[in-house]
Amino acid sequence: MQELSKTYSPKDVEDKWYSYWEDRNLFHATVQKNKTPFTVVIPPPNITGILTMGHVLNNTLQDVFVRWKRMSGYEACWVPGTDHAGIATQNAVEKSLAKEGKHRYDLGREKFVELVWEWRQKYGSTIIRQLRKLGVSCDWKRERFTMDEGLSDAVKEVFIRLFDKGLIYRGKYIVNWCPQHQTALSDDEVDHEEANGNLYHIKYPILGTNEFAIVATTRPETMLGDTALCVHPKDDRYKHLVGKTAVLPIVNRHLPIIADEYIELGFGTGVMKVTPAHDANDFVLGQRHELSQINIFDETAHLNTSVPKQYQGMDRFECRRQLVKDLEALGCMAKIEPYVHNIGKCYRCHTIIEPWLSDQWFVKMRPLAGPALRVVHEGKIKFHPDRWAKVYEHWMTNIRDWCISRQIWWGHRIPVYYTSDGAYTAARNENEARKKLGVAPDAAIRQDEDVLDTWFSSWLWPFSTLGWPNDNEELHYFNPTDTLVTAPDIIFFWVARMVMANMEFMKGTPGKDGKPRKKDDDLVPFRDVYFTSIIRDEQGRKMSKSLGNSPDPLDVIDQYGADALRFTTAFLAPLGQDVLFSTEKCELGRNFANKIWNAGRFLLMNKQEIFGDNEISLDKLPAEHLDLADRWILSRLNQAIKTMNEKLDEFQVNEATKLLYDFIWHDFCDWYVELAKTRFYGDEPQDVKRASITRALWIFDQALRLLHPVMPFISEELWQHLANRKGASLMRADFPVVDARYINQTIEDEVGFMMKLIDAVRNIRGELNVPPSKQVDVYIYLHGEFGEKLAVNAEYVKGLLGYIERLCKAKAIPTWLQEGEKPKQHKNSASAVADGTEIFIPLEGIIDLDAERKRLEKEIARVQGLIDSIERKLSNPSFVAKAPKDVVAKEREKQKNIGVNLEKLKANLAAWS
RNA sequence: GGGCUCUUAGCUCAGUUGGUUAGAGCGCUACCUUGACAUGGUAGAGGUCACAGGUUCGAGUCCUGUAGGGCCCACCA
Numbered sequence: 001m002q003e004l005s006k007t008y009s010p011k012d013v014e015d016k017w018y019s020y021w022e023d024r025n026l027f028h029a030t031v032q033k034n035k036t037p038f039t040v041v042i043p044p045p046n047i048t049g050i051l052t053m054g055h056v057l058n059n060t061l062q063d064v065f066v067r068w069k070r071m072s073g074y075e076a077c078w079v080p081g082t083d084h085a086g087i088a089t090q091n092a093v094e095k096s097l098a099k100e101g102k103h104r105y106d107l108g109r110e111k112f113v114e115l116v117w118e119w120r121q122k123y124g125s126t127i128i129r130q131l132r133k134l135g136v137s138c139d140w141k142r143e144r145f146t147m148d149e150g151l152s153d154a155v156k157e158v159f160i161r162l163f164d165k166g167l168i169y170r171g172k173y174i175v176n177w178c179p180q181h182q183t184a185l186s187d188d189e190v191d192h193e194e195a196n197g198n199l200y201h202i203k204y205p206i207l208g209t210n211e212f213a214i215v216a217t218t219r220p221e222t223m224l225g226d227t228a229l230c231v232h233p234k235d236d237r238y239k240h241l242v243g244k245t246a247v248l249p250i251v252n253r254h255l256p257i258i259a260d261e262y263i264e265l266g267f268g269t270g271v272m273k274v275t276p277a278h279d280a281n282d283f284v285l286g287q288r289h290e291l292s293q294i295n296i297f298d299e300t301a302h303l304n305t306s307v308p309k310q311y312q313g314m315d316r317f318e319c320r321r322q323l324v325k326d327l328e329a330l331g332c333m334a335k336i337e338p339y340v341h342n343i344g345k346c347y348r349c350h351t352i353i354e355p356w357l358s359d360q361w362f363v364k365m366r367p368l369a370g371p372a373l374r375v376v377h378e379g380k381i382k383f384h385p386d387r388w389a390k391v392y393e394h395w396m397t398n399i400r401d402w403c404i405s406r407q408i409w410w411g412h413r414i415p416v417y418y419t420s421d422g423a424y425t426a427a428r429n430e431n432e433a434r435k436k437l438g439v440a441p442d443a444a445i446r447q448d449e450d451v452l453d454t455w456f457s458s459w460l461w462p463f464s465t466l467g468w469p470n471d472n473e474e475l476h477y478f479n480p481t482d483t484l485v486t487a488p489d490i491i492f493f494w495v496a497r498m499v500m501a502n503m504e505f506m507k508g509t510p511g512k513d514g515k516p517r518k519k520d521d522d523l524v525p526f527r528d529v530y531f532t533s534i535i536r537d538e539q540g541r542k543m544s545k546s547l548g549n550s551p552d553p554l555d556v557i558d559q560y561g562a563d564a565l566r567f568t569t570a571f572l573a574p575l576g577q578d579v580l581f582s583t584e585k586c587e588l589g590r591n592f593a594n595k596i597w598n599a600g601r602f603l604l605m606n607k608q609e610i611f612g613d614n615e616i617s618l619d620k621l622p623a624e625h626l627d628l629a630d631r632w633i634l635s636r637l638n639q640a641i642k643t644m645n646e647k648l649d650e651f652q653v654n655e656a657t658k659l660l661y662d663f664i665w666h667d668f669c670d671w672y673v674e675l676a677k678t679r680f681y682g683d684e685p686q687d688v689k690r691a692s693i694t695r696a697l698w699i700f701d702q703a704l705r706l707l708h709p710v711m712p713f714i715s716e717e718l719w720q721h722l723a724n725r726k727g728a729s730l731m732r733a734d735f736p737v738v739d740a741r742y743i744n745q746t747i748e749d750e751v752g753f754m755m756k757l758i759d760a761v762r763n764i765r766g767e768l769n770v771p772p773s774k775q776v777d778v779y780i781y782l783h784g785e786f787g788e789k790l791a792v793n794a795e796y797v798k799g800l801l802g803y804i805e806r807l808c809k810a811k812a813i814p815t816w817l818q819e820g821e822k823p824k825q826h827k828n829s830a831s832a833v834a835d836g837t838e839i840f841i842p843l844e845g846i847i848d849l850d851a852e853r854k855r856l857e858k859e860i861a862r863v864q865g866l867i868d869s870i871e872r873k874l875s876n877p878s879f880v881a882k883a884p885k886d887v888v889a890k891e892r893e894k895q896k897n898i899g900v901n902l903e904k905l906k907a908n909l910a911a912w913s
Numbered sequence: 914g915g916g917c918u919c920u921u922a923g924c925u926c927a928g929u930u931g932g933u934u935a936g937a938g939c940g941c942u943a944c945c946u947u948g949a950c951a952u953g954g955u956a957g958a959g960g961u962c963a964c965a966g967g968u969u970c971g972a973g974u975c976c977u978g979u980a981g982g983g984c985c986c987a988c989c990a
Contacts, residue, residue, distance in 0.1 A: 766956030
């Protein structure tokens with residue numbers, strides 16, 4: 001057997017086990033009718049992306065769930081894949097083109113798209129490679145891409161079905177236009193930011209009078225597109241103006257003055273200019289009053305030919321400056337005051353959005369939203385934490401139509417075809433389009449130039465990845481999926497839309513029972529949605545590329561190991577709270593890994609010592625020679641198994657992780673392993689030693705199984721060392737199932753009492769600075785119920801005290817005292833009381849009298865405080881009358897026990913004075 | 914403006930049906946290289962649980978309000 005290194009070295013084991021699992025197909029899931037599926041679809045990362053801490057958290061959590069379910073007997077299937085990320089990817093490629101001084105128009109559409117595909121071949125799998133380093137157990141054979149053939153078919157199919165149903169329409173609309181990308185953005189892709197601007201007060205002369213109407217605006221340049229002025233119908237200041245005509249300065253266009261309740265009384269001057277082509281609200285207002293729309297910008301937000309010559313070709317901001325000057329020269333600028341307002345910016349390039357009138361495609365969302373709202377409301381889909389359900393419901397009840405066209409080249413081209421006279425339809429190809437349009441088979445036809453919003457493919461993810469629209473068994477078996485783990489900021493972009501799509505398009509597809517689905521239960525895309533925390537840096541800022549505050553997870557893995565990173569992330573991420581992360585925090589996980597490693601090393605050393613090279617089996621618990629410590633750890637273990645399963649069921653991954661930490665570090669390493677040493681190193685018969693080490697290994701084996709979902713690499717490495725696994729893997733081993741027979745509170749109390757004795761002795765040594773090299777005697781009174789048990793279990797206590805012996809490198813020799821008996825040198829002893837049992841440690845010559853007095857006084861004060869609080873309760877008649885009986889009884893019991901402690905402590909203190 | 918959320922030890926945070934004098938990790942202090950582990954062990958210091966009311970026998974936990982932080986949605990030209 002090879003020696004294990006003194007510290008755990010992740011680099012030596014991680015890649016080895018990942019290939020082992022992958023080579024043996026252990027990630028792969030298939031339709032298995034006798035097993036319940038557990039399906040997770042990955043939120044597909046962008047092909048432009050590199051692994052961030054957000055991905056680490058998200059994928060660690062998914063892997064924990066998937067590995068846990070896989071070990072628990074489910075057919076666990078985790079479908080991975082990537083997103084083509086239209087705008088982001090096009091951006092990336094255009095950037096590299098720009099380095100060669102080229103623009104996409106230089107190449108033309110076809111060549112450019114070809115280039116993007118090349119780019120995707122080259123760089124698009126980076127994040128997938130990085131994910132493997134994290135240890136994720138994705139079913140890589142099912143990896144999909146939102147633009148691969150199958151998914152493109154799904155996109156087309158969905159578009160055509162919605163189009164034929166009348167749920168997709170084309171319309172002139174004010175969209176959020178990014179002049180940089182020259183494409184429309186959905187409302188959600190616009191970030192609103194506060195900005196310091198000005199409120200310009202411009203005078204509009206009223207025709208046929210000497211009056212002016214003063215209009216306040218933040219964007220004077222849009223006045224070139226004004227087609228009306230508007231006031232509130234109830235505004236007495238301006239009632240007389242309604243129906244009159246104003247003159248647009250500089251342009252001299254005549255503007256009708258209209259009245260509309262949209263105007264907010266009390267804001268600005270009370271008169272608003274109406275620019276239907278360049279403001280979403282004005283657009284609606286303009287439609288209501290049948291105003292003309294004058295578009296003054298081209299697609300790059302430069303002034304077009306519909307404005308006076310001197311402004312044509314100017315950039316919008318340049319035009320603003322010039323216009324302000326000109327208005328001032330004309331005396332039309334009443335005043336300019338500083339003004340803070342919100343402006344919309346492109347979420348990708350931060351360019352200021354221009355509300356722009358253009359032809360776009362939309363999906364009518366209301367008909368789809370109804371069922372999606374219902375399933376969340378009725379709990380068919382559960383959100384964790386559930387407060388997100390409220391956010392979801394609010395958005396869904398106020399849902400607006402979805403602008404799905406994008407004026408870029410990289411993406412799914414809209415499957416709409418036009419005849420030369422403008423008729424159009426949606427079709428799978430040109431021929432089908434001609435048929436649907438009823439034109440000749442050779443008629444000229446052209447496809448829409450636009451592509452679809454990236455989310456138009458990702459909203460189909462839970463079924464398109466499983467082969468839809470082709471009917472197949474895997475789709476029936478793995479959809480609905482089970483748990484979706486995603487960030488709350490894409491609840492509308494993605495989560496809500498997936499619910500709508502799955503419910504709409506899976507209707508009639510056979511379910512697990514082979515019958516066509518009808519019920520909501522079978523139509524939902526997933527049952528649980530876990531919303532991850534947002535990972536922030538230590539200052540609480542969101543991690544972002546531009547801030548450069550996001551540690552590279554690969555560096556972290558390199559430095560600390562994937563398990564350490566996974567553990568730390570899971571440990572730090574409570575359900576529903578943001579996480580402040582820093583690389584150094586991974587020491588927590590690294591130290592834990594090292595602790596586990598050394599526990600394993602210790603057990604293996606002793607196995608070697610006792611068994612030599614003979615192999616052992618850990619198939620079942622070696623139940624011979626069970627002693628108190630064994631019964632105790634078995635109780636603790638089963639408690640841990642129970643709680644672990646419960647916490648994971650409740651999506652409390654951080655709690656499950658904490659539990660692992662406490663069980664392995666404190667219960668197993670601090671106490672059980674230390675107790676086991678008394679047997680490994682003692683003069684027990686060989687068969688007792690054999691049973692002991694085998695049992696310790698068996699417990700450790702169980703602990704590694706519990707650990708595996710969170711720390712797959714180190715658990716597998718150690719698990720393989722514990723016994724000859726004959727080619728098996730921990731990732732396919734059984735997850736521990738609680739055996740309630742082993743949970744034994746009495747034993748835990750007994751051991752707990754002994755621990756208190758040990759703690760008391762340690763406390764004396766620690767506080768009185770008794771050097772470790774100093775041998776001490778320990779006198780223990782046998783007292784009460786536990787006292788009797790102590791006498792019975794004297795051997796265990798000796799063992800426990802032997803533990804002190806090793807820790808302190810000093811002998812601690814227990815002597816049993818009967819009630820009333822006094823230890824020798826009582827006067828010079830330090831003392832403690834644990835659950836009524838007195839301990840004396842004679843410390844003639846070394847003891848500092850003042851120190852011991854202080855120590856006792858401190859302890860008395862603590863216990864006195866406890867007693868006082870109990871007495872306050874018990875002397876309150878209402879408490880005794882109204883509190884539940886068991887609570888009162890517990891208090892009385894406590895009062896009695898602690899009272900005894902207090903008396904003895906006081907007596908001991910008195911002995912000093 | 915509407916909604917959500919947070920405020921607990923020096924720092925970062927747990928604490929899900931209200932019931933021991935509130936826990937962890939890091940940091941800090943003291944002691945310890947012992948036959949798994951100094952990425953370790955033992956002991957210790959450190960909190961009027963943001964504030965003010967209320968409900969209750971009992972509140973970190975439930976309710977109301979206040980102050981401060983964060984997020985989301987909608988936006989007034």
